[in-house]
Amino acid sequence: MSALVLIELHGAEISANSRAAVTAATQLSGAVDALVLTNDAANASAVAAISGVNTVKVVADAALEHVSAGIASKIIAGVMSDYQYLVAGSATYSKNIVPVVGALLDVQPISDVCEVKSPNTFARPLYAGNIMATVESSDEKILLTVRATSFDHAEDGGSAAIEELSVDVPESNSTFISLQESQSERPELTTADRIVSGGRGLGSKENFGLIEQLADKLDAAVGASRAAVDAGFISNDYQVGQTGKVVAPKLYMAVGISGAIQHLAGMKDSQVIVVINNDGDAPMARMADLVWNTDLFGAVQDLIDNA
Ligand SMILES: Cc1cc2nc3c(=O)[nH]c(=O)nc-3n(C[C@H](O)[C@H](O)[C@H](O)COP(=O)(O)OP(=O)(O)OC[C@H]3O[C@@H](n4cnc5c(N)ncnc54)[C@H](O)[C@@H]3O)c2cc1C
Incomplete structure (x- = not known):
């Protein structure tokens, strides 16, 4: 045994x-x-x-x-x-x-x-x-x-x-060429206590910078929906969900994320879920502890300035 x-x-x-x-x-x-x-x-x-x-x-x-x-x-x-x-x-x-x-x-x-x-x-x-x-x-x-x-x-x-152990390391039919790792000072996504995650609602890679600024302010990791990753706002290392990382932080802040089932699969065990979305009926809002039903740009800027 x-x-x-x-x-x-x-x-x-x-x-x-x-x-x-x-x-x-x-x-x-x-x-x-x-x-x-x-x-x-x-x-x-x-x-x-x-x-x-x-x-x-x-x-x-x-x-x-x-x-x-x-x-x-x-x-x-x-x-x-x-x-x-x-x-x-x-x-x-x-x-x-x-x-x-x-x-x-x-x-x-x-x-x-x-x-x-x-x-x-x-x-x-x-x-x-x-x-x-x-x-x-x-x-x-x-x-x-x-x-x-x-x-x-x-x-x-x-x-x-x-x-x-003395083991004869077997031959391999593949050869290591290089490793490309993204380096970040922020907490690691899968073990972070706080995550600020951005979705398609951010609209562009430049605007996604707001998510990074807010994460830094809260000492949080950055996450993203697949739509944000597919649109090139951020690399896929940060994707949360069924085909991304599975996370369960104390605080998960979902900004401009609708809450598709595949996204929820990666974060639904988070302890406190805060949503910023201008659609109060989005599935993400329905599972949130706190919903800020507003335009995300003003809200996130407010948090960055005052948090
Ligand atoms: C096999 C498969 C696997 C998948 N795996 C994943 C996965 O691992 N992770 C994942 O995330 N997705 C995954 N998806 C994709 C998933 O189905 C959704 O398409 C994706 O999660 C949507 O991302 P989103 O919420 O950012 O975008 P959208 O669904 O477009 O939502 C954008 C949200 O932003 C809000 N918004 C827009 N503008 C503003 C504004 N100015 N202020 C406030 N709110 C605003 C809108 O109201 C909306 O709720 C997968 C899909 C498939 C088929």
């Missing part, structure tokens, strides 16, 4: 979704280990401090600096001979790797788990979060990705053992 958590690292920094995966794993098993695939074994020491982790298994190799799904999945499938569960946070990193591990082990992974109901029964959203499905796995090994917004993020406080 032991569980292995696949840890996503950015340098030595542990992603929030991996901490959520540790919490989910502790609900499944009292024996939770973490797996780190890295080019630098020193990166594992931060993982050893996560509460709930017994042993950190490290595979360190220069080829793992930018790990491909092909390489990672073969390593993980080998390590999984000692484990019943593989748990990873729902994120691009794991969505790339876990299905390939499933193919290698002939197991159906269960993605976007929001609740552990029993050792083999899980709740996950369907139809853009409109219904929650309860799914039961009959596989001997169970592979899960879990939503970071549905599980507490395991804190530091542990002192796990670190064990370096």
